[in-house]
Amino acid sequence: MLNRISTFFYRRPGLVLALFLTPPLLYMVVVYLGSLFSLLINSFFSIDDFTGMVIREFTLKTYAQIFNPANREIFMRTGSMAFFVTVVDALIAFPLAYYIAKFSSRRLKTWLLIAVTIPLWSSYLVRVYAWKLILAKEGILSWFINLLHLNGPLDWLLSLPGIGGSSLSLSPIGMFIVFVYIWLPYMIIPIQTALERVPGSLLEASSDLGAKPYQTFRTVILPLAFPGVVAGSIFTFSLTLGDFIVPLTLGNSKFFIGQAVYSYQGTGGNIPLAAAMTMGPVVIMVVYLLIARKLGAFDAL
Amino acid sequence: MMNNPSAPAIQFDQVSRHFGEVKAVDQVDLEIMDGEFFSMLGPSGSGKTTCLRMIAGFDRPTSGKIRLYGQDVSNLPPYDRDVNTVFQDYALFPHMNVGDNIAYGLMVKKVAKEERVRRVDEILELVQLTGFAGRKPSQLSGGQRQRVALARALINHPKVLLLDEPLGALDLKLRQQMQVELKAIQKRVGITFIFVTHDQEEAITMSDRIAVFNQGKIEQIGSPSDVYERPSSAFVAGFVGTSNLVKGEVAKRITGSEQTFSIRPEKIHLGSVRDKSAEDMVSIDGVVRDVIYLGLYTRYLVEIEGGGDLVVIEQNLKTTSMEVLSAKGQKVKLSWQKDHISRVGG
Numbered sequence: 001m002l003n004r005i006s007t008f009f010y011r012r013p014g015l016v017l018a019l020f021l022t023p024p025l026l027y028m029v030v031v032y033l034g035s036l037f038s039l040l041i042n043s044f045f046s047i048d049d050f051t052g053m054v055i056r057e058f059t060l061k062t063y064a065q066i067f068n069p070a071n072r073e074i075f076m077r078t079g080s081m082a083f084f085v086t087v088v089d090a091l092i093a094f095p096l097a098y099y100i101a102k103f104s105s106r107r108l109k110t111w112l113l114i115a116v117t118i119p120l121w122s123s124y125l126v127r128v129y130a131w132k133l134i135l136a137k138e139g140i141l142s143w144f145i146n147l148l149h150l151n152g153p154l155d156w157l158l159s160l161p162g163i164g165g166s167s168l169s170l171s172p173i174g175m176f177i178v179f180v181y182i183w184l185p186y187m188i189i190p191i192q193t194a195l196e197r198v199p200g201s202l203l204e205a206s207s208d209l210g211a212k213p214y215q216t217f218r219t220v221i222l223p224l225a226f227p228g229v230v231a232g233s234i235f236t237f238s239l240t241l242g243d244f245i246v247p248l249t250l251g252n253s254k255f256f257i258g259q260a261v262y263s264y265q266g267t268g269g270n271i272p273l274a275a276a277m278t279m280g281p282v283v284i285m286v287v288y289l290l291i292a293r294k295l296g297a298f299d300a301l
Numbered sequence: 302m303m304n305n306p307s308a309p310a311i312q313f314d315q316v317s318r319h320f321g322e323v324k325a326v327d328q329v330d331l332e333i334m335d336g337e338f339f340s341m342l343g344p345s346g347s348g349k350t351t352c353l354r355m356i357a358g359f360d361r362p363t364s365g366k367i368r369l370y371g372q373d374v375s376n377l378p379p380y381d382r383d384v385n386t387v388f389q390d391y392a393l394f395p396h397m398n399v400g401d402n403i404a405y406g407l408m409v410k411k412v413a414k415e416e417r418v419r420r421v422d423e424i425l426e427l428v429q430l431t432g433f434a435g436r437k438p439s440q441l442s443g444g445q446r447q448r449v450a451l452a453r454a455l456i457n458h459p460k461v462l463l464l465d466e467p468l469g470a471l472d473l474k475l476r477q478q479m480q481v482e483l484k485a486i487q488k489r490v491g492i493t494f495i496f497v498t499h500d501q502e503e504a505i506t507m508s509d510r511i512a513v514f515n516q517g518k519i520e521q522i523g524s525p526s527d528v529y530e531r532p533s534s535a536f537v538a539g540f541v542g543t544s545n546l547v548k549g550e551v552a553k554r555i556t557g558s559e560q561t562f563s564i565r566p567e568k569i570h571l572g573s574v575r576d577k578s579a580e581d582m583v584s585i586d587g588v589v590r591d592v593i594y595l596g597l598y599t600r601y602l603v604e605i606e607g608g609g610d611l612v613v614i615e616q617n618l619k620t621t622s623m624e625v626l627s628a629k630g631q632k633v634k635l636s637w638q639k640d641h642i643s644r645v646g647g
Contacts, residue, residue, distance in 0.1 A: 199390065199392065202394060204386075205393075206405070206409075207379040208358075208379045208380075209380075209405050209406035220394060
């Protein structure tokens with residue numbers, strides 16, 4: 001009986017493929033792309049200012065609202081935060097990923113990778129709240145800075161307009177620290193994977209042909225690891241763009257995109273504007289990927 | 302840079318490389334002459350590749366000194382040594398085209414663009430890849446990649462070129478063709494080639510001299526004919542070509558001495574038991590146990606008097622497959638010239 005079933009499928013490879021692919025494709029198209037599509041539709045609706053009801057008619061009115069000064073500022077603020085978080089994450093992640101991929105023994109590699117991903121095992125919310133306590137005015141970090149007599153530089157940092165605040169936990173600097181921490185594993189893993197795929201003999205060949213270590217880094221390692229950096233930056237950048245927990249928990253009261261979306265669709269009841277704001281990061285990511293492709297990030301794939 | 306043209310191209314002075322408890326290379330002394338095609342032959346794990354890597358600078362000796370034309374290079378990084386390597390996996394940079402790969406060594410040394418282009422064209426002609434500069438390595442066949450790797454190393458005019466089993470990934474026909482070509486290129490450029498291989502035929506075909514490695518030590522150094530005709534140990538006799546080792550009582554019966562000797566299968570003449578053996582020959586009777594017909598030649602397994610098997614190879618000059626196969630089970634006389642015997646001690 002089992003044998004006959006095997007033979008039946010063996011003779012119909014197309015059917016096997018269809019059986020395997022239908023569920024994930026259905027999920028992908030209906031749930032994932034479908035919700036994105038309904039988001040897109042909603043962003044072209046508008047809200048009746050008087051009744052608060054959604055008017056289901058095509059309009060660009062909602063998109064126009066994105067460009068009012070308050071919303072533009074939200075985009076700038078979120079975008080620059082995402083940018084700096086990505087850059088700093090890449091700078092921290094690269095040496096670590098390089099060490100894990102190229103120098104650590106098999107055993108050590110396993111442990112290091114576990115260490116990198118351990119934070120992901122616990123709830124993201126818990127970690128953000130933990131950081132709130134660490135960064136608070138009476139928190140352990142302030143205590144430590146006090147111990148080192150570095151209050152001066154800290155106060156100076158917090159007095160800077162735009163990024164400062166009354167304490168680390170209530171300032172963009174604090175948010176920045178937490179963002180860098182929270183998304184770091186998402187940068188390390190893709191870079192490590194990319195570096196893992198660079199054969200050691202390429203590095204030896206480069207050095208054999210007379211390249212000093214910095215030349216090898218610039219002409220061989222970096223170009224070959226670049227797809228990994230791009231993949232990692234897609235994570236850190238888009239996750240920061242869409243996050244609303246960290247700004248809600250740690251920041252000053254200035255809005256980020258995620259927060260704005262959260263409040264528009266919740267308390268504001270303005271689903272079309274929330275949808276339009278969500279399309280912002282989507283467009284930004286598409287543009288980013290096109291630029292990355294132009295730069296040759298995917299040539300080595 | 303200190304440089305002595307009359308000094309050996311490469312000199313190993315009591316070089317050892319230990320990995321923990323393992324003695325990958327164990328107190329090796331070695332001199333490779335200027336302009337030589339030198340092969341390091343041995344099974345995997347015999348230390349030949351480690352020796353090559355120490356010459357290139359990818360590895361450093363635990364003790365001992367390595368000299369390049371008299372200059373001690375034991376502790377110089379690879380980029381400060383005037384040697385280049387052709388890697389087993391070619392190690393071509395996948396994100397660069399053929400031209401940029403070949404020009405890499407010149408590029409990092411800041412050679413002007415025009416000269417780079419000129420020299421790349423020149424070297425592409427040498428390896429018969431004219432017009433390939435714009436291709437990516439992924440668009441090349443195995444043999445072509447091999448040539449690019451060779452060109453990339455040779456363009457720097459190294460004092461010594463190291464080749465780490467460069468032909469291992471090629472199929473037999475291409476490999477034989479590349480062997481001839483490599484040898485021709487070496488003659489043309491006059492650079493010392495050090496060639497690592499586990500293929501004894503390859504080593505014999507190409508080399509001026511061969512060092513046979515075993516367990517971190519060199520068993521024998523000599524010309525291909527030395528190593529083949531006069532193996533100095535049972536290991537060399539067994540590793541370089543096939544060989545019959547005869548020991549103890551049986552050895553005494555044939556040569557009058559108990560000392561172990563080796564005899565190559567193709568040197569043995571397979572004759573009728575009634576044949577008289579000549580003055581300078583030795584002989585022993587046996588029974589053909591197995592016959593393997595291989596087209597060009599036939600391989601016989603003969604059980605000899607006193608115990609033990611000898612492999613005998615005879616070319617199929619006059620015989621057909623039917624005739625050779627009928628030899629199975631027959632009594633024969635094996636004979637060979639006395640001076641084809643190699644005493645291997647032990």
